[in-house]
Amino acid sequence: MALLNDRSIPALRFQFGVVVAAIVLTCWPAPAGVGPDSPSEAEAAASRPSGSTFGYTSRLWQTDEGLPNNYVRAVVQTPDGYLWVGTSAGLARFDGLRFTCFNHRNAPAMESADISDLCVDPQGTLWISSFGGGLLRLRDGTFTHFGTTNGLASDELSALCAGRDGSLWIGSTTGVIRYKDNRFTSYTRKDGLLSHVVRAICEDRSGSVWIATAEGLNRLDGGAFKAYTHADGLPDNSIRGLWADRSGRIWIGSDNGMTCYDQGKLTAYGKGEGLAGGFVQTFWEDSRGDLWVGAYGGIYRFQEGRFIPQLNAEGVPFDTVNALFEDGEGDVWAGSREGLIRFTPRRFFTYTRRQGPYPRQHHVGLGRPGHQRMDRHLGGRPQPADGRDGQSVHDA
Secondary structure, three states, X not given: OEEOOOOOOOOOOOOOOOOOOEEEEOOOOOOOOXXXXXXXXXXXXXXXOOOOOOOEEEEEEOHHHOOOOOOEEEEEEOOOOOEEEEEOOEEEEEOOOOEEEEOOOOOOOOOOOOEEEEEXXXXXXXXXXXXXXXXXXXXOOEEEEEOHHHOOOOOEEEEEEEOOOOOEEEEEOOOEEEEEOOEEEEEOHHHOOOOOOEEEEXXXXXXXEEEEEOOEEEEEEXXXXXXXXXHHOOOOOOEEEEEEOOOOOEEXXXXXXXXXXXXXXXXXXXXXXXXXXXXXXXXXXXXXXXXXXXXXXXXXXXXXXXXXXXXXXXXXXXXXXXXXXXXOOOOEEEEEOOEEEEEEEOOOOOOOHHHOOOOOXXXXXXXXXXXXXXXXXXXXXXXXXOOOOOEEEEEO
């Protein structure tokens, strides 16, 4: 076991507020008529931004800023406010300004720095899986290692999912493993698993566990495995990502697009709906109800049956995305092949003729009343959240 160097972890370092602003446009003249450059009211209403379609600003962190490696596979936040980042060359704790890195040198319990996944259980414990180093638990500042000598079926781990009943579900190259009440239980092909290669796991609101494998999709319910493959309507048997949304749907990422499982029906989405590449790897449903999709070749928001690519200021898609996560302040974080990316919702948007005439009175609110937005570090004066360290991100 290894102790963290910081004995007193400050609670909730990510205490960010947002400066409140309101813009009231009361004297904007309404157009006298409708011409070629002035859309009708119906067209204007249809094209005006709404909800979370205003766009985002982004910020990228790489090894130059302290990441142990630019290949980020997992991002989570613990109850104390720290962001934890799993890379192919170590684990990092981020307070918004500085990365504190952990590997075998300063955390001897970490037998491999090749981190595959992270998750936080309902008690706030951080779990860390790795390729070749088994499982780690971080609790009360102490790392504890679990490996084959502790009953784990394999040290080659690929995925984690914390269940509501206290189970920790673990994906490996030898099947799926359940850790509960200090005991490991393994499930393999002989139990009905389609493949020993497990890539992702999620639990739906009924408690069923969904398992993405290299040869199809499994659902574990009441101790029995049900299988879903190409023959059942999946576009591909090579499954990579899973997400259970608030409405009970299961989103499935594969080597050939995305599929939605809803009340026994499978619906596939791909290039026809705006997905540039076939490989869909990860998902996140944000607090605004948007489904974020991470794929080989970009990040998308999926709205009304269409993939909306998130582009940087140069109009270029982001690189391969392995992980997505929304923090307590509503910012979305992406782990990619090029580093750690933060997406912050823009509080202002640009109105043009294409959006139609302004209403006679239009209010733009920025954040919550009575709060200031602090830049992502402890102490110091309030800093601009989206200024010098950000880029504009636009819906394509």
